[in-house]
Amino acid sequence: MALYEELSEQEIFRRQALDELRSLGIEPYPAAMYPVTHSTADILSDFENMSQNRAEVYIAGRIMARRIMGSASFFELQDEKGKIQVYVKRDDICPGEDKTMYNTVFKKLLDIGDIVGVKGFVFRTNMGEESVHALELTLLAKSIRPLPIVKEKDGKVFDAVTDPELRYRQRYVDLIVNPGVRDVFRKRATIINTMREFFNSKGYLEVETPILQPIPGGAAARPFVT
Known part of the structure; x- marks a missing residue:
């Protein structure tokens, strides 16, 4: 509790969520190797072909926005190449009787900034949005410190x-x-x-020289009084 007193309210909630995830048997540190097959840029550049063939993809990235609804929700996934929308349906990521992964983990314990892996197929929503329909959702890393929301x-x-x-x-x-x-x-x-x-x-040799620094700095600097 002494540690929690030094943290913001959001950081306390996120650490509590991490404890709950671990109690469910989900350990995000360190995450297991995730078999990424495509980046967001790969999908968007060949979207028409991939959507027509319902191409299966494995992508991974950071949750940057979420729209939580009833048995189906959306979130925005960002990787090093860009962003794409992911559609999550409860019965697809929880095909059995146990709906914990959607009702508890996805809706209550995940936050903006968390890194997840998604297995699914490429499709276009009724609103025309280029998206990935998630069939499996894997938590890869829990973000303990909140990100600024842009x-x-x-x-x-x-x-x-x-x-x-x-x-x-x-x-x-x-x-x-x-x-x-x-x-x-x-x-x-x-x-x-x-x-x-x-x-x-061309055979040139690269050397390090001071750049725009007429006075020595670092270990060579002389102490002074302001």
């Missing part, structure tokens, strides 16, 4: 994470909730790797 509607983003202090000191949060930031880092890495490969092929 809302998006009609192409407009609301409540975006823009605070420089948060973005630079907690870069992992910035990368999770701001897809544009991930794209910038991905492009930056590609540019640097391409330049490095070019110069390496």
